[in-house]
Amino acid sequence: MEQERDTYLDYAATTPVDPRVIDAMLPSLRDVWGNPNSLYRRGREAYTALEEARERFARVIGAEHPGEIIFTAGGTEADNLALLGIPLRSRPDGGHVIVSAFEHHAVLEPAHELEKRGFDVTYLKPRPEGYIDPEDVRAALRDDTVLVSVMHGNNEIGTVQPIAEIAAAAHERGAYMHTDAAQTLGKIPFDVTALGVDAATFSGHKIYAPKGIGALYLKRRTPLAPLIRGGGQESKRRSGTQDVAGAIAFATAAELVTADLDTEAPRLAALRDRLIDGITSALENTEVSATHHERLPNIAHLIIKGVEGEAMLLQLDAKGIAISTGSACSSGSLEPSHVLLSIGCPPELAHGSIRVSVGRYTTEDDIEYFLEVFPPIVKRLRDMSPVYEKMFGSHAG
């Protein structure tokens, strides 16, 4: 059967849970299940476990104080909390907010909501190379700019933004700085203090922790209106009984991904580069989507001209390979990836994009298998296309 192979190359979408992470969270599910807000022994044990996880996570990201970590249900909630919470508490009557145009929807959607609530939002276009230039941020800043949110590593094209410089520019004009670091923690060196940001988003399931846990780093004294209100947990910034097991899993996972970063990052980068070389040399009319040199080691993003992304994805799936695509079809909308469009990629090419992302369990063998399987799939789909020859020359593939 074709499904025998199991070649997972979509680590940017989600990661397997590391068995060590499961082991770390099981005691909390089995024994330390108390409510961390209760005063008796079981509650205190859970509280201690939660606060230990907070300290460990704070240490991993270079926060000065564990109280700067707010545990959330994931990256999306953390993004929403920062994007709505900081402006709404700092300038309840409205002001100006800057976000980059190629943010994750978890940032863009709350930005749209801010517009409905009286804020002016600038959606800053990335440079065609696929990154946000600090000069462009500087030019967009206004006296009433309250927040700048620019993602650290882009989840599609994998480019890394110069966050420290952007944060400095924001601070010069008195704006707070948020960065979505869901894709960078554990991929490149990361330290909130070195970056100088006021807030940063993290997601557990991108770093080998389970789905449903994440965190917002919020520098002390940064104003924040809560998104979820109630019993006042997380120092009144995020109500709801805390997911202690999730927090432990998350802190453990964060320690693990940063511990072997020095050896993993070059290993992943080599796999990524082999993959890109292999594709671009085997197939004509293929290219890397964004040329900016600062990039995540684990994401390869390519335009495969004249083929539709979902079709490639499904054909690869039939061979046991998992990847993702920025084609419209895969998103349920009719628009291809807003990220690709934002860097000037024409829609007809954006429909033919694929993202291949590697991770902890990816081997050279996986890449060679991909390179063996992929070119014939593209050739077959190009052969089936009514327009490939017309649009891209006479020899398909």
Added chain:
Amino acid sequence: MEQERDTYLDYAATTPVDPRVIDAMLPSLRDVWGNPNSLYRRGREAYTALEEARERFARVIGAEHPGEIIFTAGGTEADNLALLGIPLRSRPDGGHVIVSAFEHHAVLEPAHELEKRGFDVTYLKPRPEGYIDPEDVRAALRDDTVLVSVMHGNNEIGTVQPIAEIAAAAHERGAYMHTDAAQTLGKIPFDVTALGVDAATFSGHKIYAPKGIGALYLKRRTPLAPLIRGGGQESKRRSGTQDVAGAIAFATAAELVTADLDTEAPRLAALRDRLIDGITSALENTEVSATHHERLPNIAHLIIKGVEGEAMLLQLDAKGIAISTGSACSSGSLEPSHVLLSIGCPPELAHGSIRVSVGRYTTEDDIEYFLEVFPPIVKRLRDMSPVYEKMFGSHAG
């Protein structure tokens, strides 16, 4: 050592995770860890697992359609989503909302937020017996009432509200009806269709599932503005990569608590009644806080006059017993329980309240142990009080 005993009597605060629930979620952590929004096999497997969990949970609560279940990070998020989402989508320019005054903070706090956003909110006082009378709801309804939110089982005093009648009254006037059922699922028969509500809140860690998972039931065609926006998961009503393992755990737990309800409810009620009899006959100046006869089988709530709640809690803790209290001290505020105040309990008595709640693993032995340990603690604290004799007569305890 005193801590040898482990008598957990705070099931209304949180519950241990049922080992069967852990077993049910482990495959999803270990193997079915794909992103349910991805198209390839691993994604489809996760999607199928998630949708199966949704169907199972929908069946347990009597929903007509699995799409009526929105998974959230817990009861608090579900309450916030209903309280903000329904009014803000139905009447963006404001209107009238009714909540009972003894709701959980997870309902009251978003209600305050609605006020800030231009809504008129009525905080309906319960009757002194400790329940919400449908006639009072009827009298408070207005033509512009968009939402009525009355909790099913009160988490402190354990009274059960006549939700079906209240929902009928709300619907007569064109208002939507939400109920917070975090404390009732698995304690009393529960069916959203029989209750006739448009929305209902559930929390995993109250029913032997892990913390950090919950759900909002939202009847088809009920308008809802999302609270957390982004990738459009949960049919655009709650973005964020879904906690598949949590959803499976939650559905499993919900099936288990309802499966043995018929035998468990009377067993718990007997334990509760033995506890109440034991306390009130051993100690003078003690009484049940709310007399309303419709009540949860698992919660005993008592006023222990002339003693402060946290002191009782800590003394019991030293004997290995876990309970909770509505005293101010335990909440970090200076106000005692808003629930007790709302039913007319004077603050000096509210400070002396305890909640003892039983559950799946509570035995008769636990109750007898409690009844052995508790009276001497109260006597000792009353002896230490400068005002007990003056206020409550000559013989302390």
Added chain:
Amino acid sequence: MLYTDKVMDHFNNPRNVGVLDDADGVGEVGNPVCGDMMKISIKVAEDRIADIRFQTLGCGAAIATSSIVTEMAREMTLEEAVAITKKQVADELGGLPPAKMHCSVLATDGLKAAVDDYLVKNGREPISGGLEHDDPNFDPHAVPHEEACETEG
């Protein structure tokens, strides 16, 4: 979002792929900018579809609906062929995810265009009544709210 086995079968083993060199009618619909493009060529004999081939650039559903529509149309009269609805195409495949329903329009439109092309080339009146895609009221975004597709991370 899940495809049925039949969709996957037609996607993985599409029937009647290609171009008929001596086609009597050719229909080309869609637009690469929208990510999908389809070309159908037909041979006609006695006002029935005697042979049929397709080429499609598009997603799994686009390819599967193209494939199945060629199977459905073969041997049909021209009238029957243009009457195939997108719902019939989807039903024949055992259903399509709501967000993919618009793909079946591509297939039926391609067929209609090919039939009309044949008729017009032969000096006859077109019979399809226009393409659904060109209908100003056609809104491919109109997906039932609750079932709209979701995006991945």
Added chain:
Amino acid sequence: MLYTDKVMDHFNNPRNVGVLDDADGVGEVGNPVCGDMMKISIKVAEDRIADIRFQTLGCGAAIATSSIVTEMAREMTLEEAVAITKKQVADELGGLPPAKMHCSVLATDGLKAAVDDYLVKNGREPISGGLEHDDPNFDPHAVPHEEACETEG
């Protein structure tokens, strides 16, 4: 919110509980409506606290701070006794959770009230300078935002 071991020790084994029958001074502060109430009685010899007892209705911190303040005050001059600050009480216990800091005011206030009571009964001027609790600027709610306590389910 966690209590230190020393708080728990003083809460579980409070020192100097009771009333002195032949007290020279008695201080009663707090209010049952607020959940806490304290009574201190002292014996005074040569303007030093020769003996001391307390009764407290209140939470763990209220009882522990009452207990420790009686230990601290014993043998002190009256002047030294009224000068004990709530911070010293908390420090002596190895710290208190921020939300409980106001409890130490009860203990120091009780002591001040007892000393003043003794002085006034003996025709002398009170020396405590007033109770902190009665200070209109005293805000027991003023807890640092980030460390405020959390409520349980």
